[in-house]
Amino acid sequence: MAVHVITGAGSGIGAAVARRLADRGDELWLWGRDAGRARELAARFPGARTLVGDLDEPERLSWALGHQSPPDRVDSLLHVAGVVELGEVGDLTPRVWQKTLAANLVAPAELTRLLLPQLRAARGHVVFVNSGAGLRASAQWSAYAASKHGLRALADALRAEEAGHGVRVTTVYPGRTATPMQEKVHRQEGREYAPERWMTADSVATTILTALDLPPGSEVTDLSVRPAG
Template identity: 75%
Template sequence: MSIHLITGAGSGIGAAVARRLLDRGDELWLLARNAGRAKELADSFPGARTLVGDLAEPERLSWALGHQEPPDRLDSLLHVAGVVDLAPIGELTPKIWNQTLAANLVGPAELTRLVLPQLRLSRGHVVFVNSGAGLNAHAQWGAYAASKHGLKALADSLREEEHAAGVRVTSVFPGRTATPMQAKVHQQEGKPYDASRWIGPESVATAVLTALDLPRDAEINDLTIRPGA
């Protein structure tokens, strides 16, 4: 039985990944931003355990986890949580920049740092669910794309640094996926939302599990997923 720590399990891709892993009998630890959210996750995923820590406040993660009992070892750390706010560069305030970078980049970097000993012990796997915006930036997407480009750089550096320790690192770059975040994006864009046009969260979950389950003689570094015809 493998042990996984997942962020963003409350909805969308994170929920789909968590459900698949739980259904096959793996042990799940779910990161929640507060105690109320932790209870919701525990109710949604019976048998899973929770940790409370807010990625939007990365400077407090060490203190938060230090007052709890994280698992002694981890087979994977799955970064799925993220935030998005669309606006032209000329209208993005420092507050939006800081919130976006904290939740999408600095928080994941700090969480990774804190659990690297457990991952090294198990020769584990870090998966960053990135975005197509982590490869190409478009108008209105400046803050989000910058955070996701940074997340790719984080993954690439981590992969080289931890290769000798046997830790695998994968970046998954989904295109538009039918999630609550996508509904919010369409609202910000002023466009009607039709979930049937986009990738299903289950399809991205399949890609994540494919990377996790790959035999130890290979590693998927980068995996791009796009909506089908």
């Protein structure tokens, strides 16, 4: 039975991935920002275990994990959680920048660092769910795109560093996906949200599982998936 640690399992892509892995009998460790969120996740995914820590405060994750009992081995660490706040560079405050970079870049780096021993023990797999914004930046997307460009760099460096330990690293770049985050983006853009125009979260989950399920000795490094049409 494979052991997976997943952030962002409360909704959208993270929830779709968690459900697919649970359905095939894998062991889930779901990350919640606080005890209340952890209880919600445990209720939603019976049999799953939870870990608690606020990704907005990556400097406290070591302390948080040190007061819990994480798994002894981790077959995959799936970084799905993220935040977005659109705005022009001239309007974005340091608080927005700091929160975006903390949640989208620094927290994944720190959580990976903390779980590297377990990943090495399992010759495991780290998956970063990035974004098309991690490949190109558009107007009003500076903070989010910067965090995702950084996430790409983190993945590339980690892959080079951990290859000798047998740890695989994959970055997935989804295009627009019908999730609560996408609904928020549409509100910020002042556009009507029509979920049927975009990919389903389950489509992205299929992409992620494809990377996870490759036989040993092979690795998907970067994978983009876009809405058709």
